[in-house]
Amino acid sequence: MMPLESGRSDIxxxxxxTANIHPVLRFPNMAASRFPNQHITRMSTYVTRVRxxxxxxxxxxxxxxxxxxxxxxxxxxxxxxxDKKIFNMxxxxxxxxxxxxxxxxxxxxxxxxxxxxKGKLRFVRxxxxxxxxxxxxxxxxxxxxxxxxxxxxxxxxxxxxxxxVCEIGESVGYTGQVKQVKVLGAMALLDEGETxxxxxxxxxxxxxxxxxxxxxxxxxHLPGLLEATHQWFRIYKIPDGKPENQFAFDGKAQGKxxxxxxxxxxxxxWKKLIMSKEKEHVEKISRANLKVDHSPHRISExxxxxxxxxxxxxxxxxxxxxxxxxxxxxxxxxxx
Numbered sequence: 578m579m580p581l582e583s584g585r586s587d588i589x590x591x592x593x594x595t596a597n598i599h600p601v602l603r604f605p606n607m608a609a610s611r612f613p614n615q616h617i618t619r620m621s622t623y624v625t626r627v628r629x630x631x632x633x634x635x636x637x638x639x640x641x642x643x644x645x646x647x648x649x650x651x652x653x654x655x656x657x658x659x660d661k662k663i664f665n666m667x668x669x670x671x672x673x674x675x676x677x678x679x680x681x682x683x684x685x686x687x688x689x690x691x692x693x694x695k696g697k698l699r700f701v702r703x704x705x706x707x708x709x710x711x712x713x714x715x716x717x718x719x720x721x722x723x724x725x726x727x728x729x730x731x732x733x734x735x736x737x738x739x740x741x742v743c744e745i746g747e748s749v750g751y752t753g754q755v756k757q758v759k760v761l762g763a764m765a766l767l768d769e770g771e772t773x774x775x776x777x778x779x780x781x782x783x784x785x786x787x788x789x790x791x792x793x794x795x796x797x798h799l800p801g802l803l804e805a806t807h808q809w810f811r812i813y814k815i816p817d818g819k820p821e822n823q824f825a826f827d828g829k830a831q832g833k834x835x836x837x838x839x840x841x842x843x844x845x846x847w848k849k850l851i852m853s854k855e856k857e858h859v860e861k862i863s864r865a866n867l868k869v870d871h872s873p874h875r876i877s878e879x880x881x882x883x884x885x886x887x888x889x890x891x892x893x894x895x896x897x898x899x900x901x902x903x904x905x906x907x908x909x910x911x912x913x
Contacts, residue, residue: 623653625753626890628688632676632698637688638753639890640667645878646887649753650680650687650739651851651866653718655844657757662837663781666742666758668750670714672904675700678752680716680739683861685886689753702816707809712743713750717776720843721850725858728772731825736771737858740843743775745795745802746783747905757781762792763836765825766810772825774843775810776836777803791833799908803830 623642629635639646640653647653649667657663669678669689677692677699684690692699701709722735744750744758758778766773779789788798795803807828811821851864851872864874876883 623753623755625751628890632691634691634693634698637681637684637690638678639686639688639887640753640755645867646686646890647868648687648863648866649689649716649718649755650682651719651847651864651872652868653755655717655719655840662760663757664760664778664840665718666715666744666756666778667718668713668715668744668752668754668756670710671750671752672711672713673709673749675703675709677701681863682738683863685863685865685882687863701813704809704812704816707805711805711809712745713748713754713756713780715742715744715750715756716740717742717840717843719847719851720840721847722772722774722843723846723850723858724771726846731765731767731772733767733770733772733825735843735846736768736773737862739847740774740776740840742778743806744778744780745799746780746786748780748783749904759786759789760833760836760840761789761795762830762832763839764807764810764828764830767823767825774839775806776840777806777830792830793832795830800910801908806830 623640626639626641626646628637628639640649641647642652653665653667655664657665667680667689669680670676678689679692680687681690703709716739718739720740722738722740724735724737727734742758744756745761750756758780760776760778762777764775764777766775777792777795779786783789785798788794792803807824807830811824811828814820814822850859850862851866851869851874854873864872865876866872866874867876867878869875878884
């Protein structure tokens, strides 16, 4: 990272560094002289394209921008708005669903797919009183938990994936949805000896978003949610015969500033990943992308493989569910 200038946050510096390797990303209030011919625009709409039948091993969901499939791992910018500290999030698993869908980091253009283990599609079990995932669960693009790096606070290496996000708003998302979220905090899960950060965030469109600025606000306005989140991650593998998961910080959620630092560190790790030709630790990761300038893994829309693969995608789009009172959580404080 370049040294910070007076009065400037690491997020603004990260935005500029990313813009230098990825000029199609546009961040508010960047100096026009540094980025000629650029102006502030909204991100193009992301849509989904589907291949294969749902809940089959061949099912894939691709994310498309401006009519072209892109990589949700590499081509969607981490920051949607650097000044407001708004991040992009890719929804993998909608709230209250059980299919364990994830960005396929090892596949070309990194579509979303349902994970498999021992030849079977994976589903998370329902651990009473929970039903499926209790948040919209997904990942932050352009982040990577480096498996060669041991975090000083967790004393464990990264899990070789984009950083995970629990979006706690009331609307139920859909797989492949790109949400803009505010970061509120983070939990440090220790999953089979690896650091597996869980970022706590809220959709900027959520009715409570203006009242949620840090992890303490979650305790105040959504009582019991963080405790339920800790319990969920602690026990969710037990029905499959595995032990309870462990946590750093005794399971306590850390605040927004700490979480933001963790995110920017994983963003730095991603930048090294996408700009490097090295294969150690990353031989199974697909780094093909369409938008990262100067990346040795960048491909063209005219690439024969790109044209052949994208021609197979069906013109099917997943759509967001309309907000409904039936989807809303109600947080009731018990009487003392």
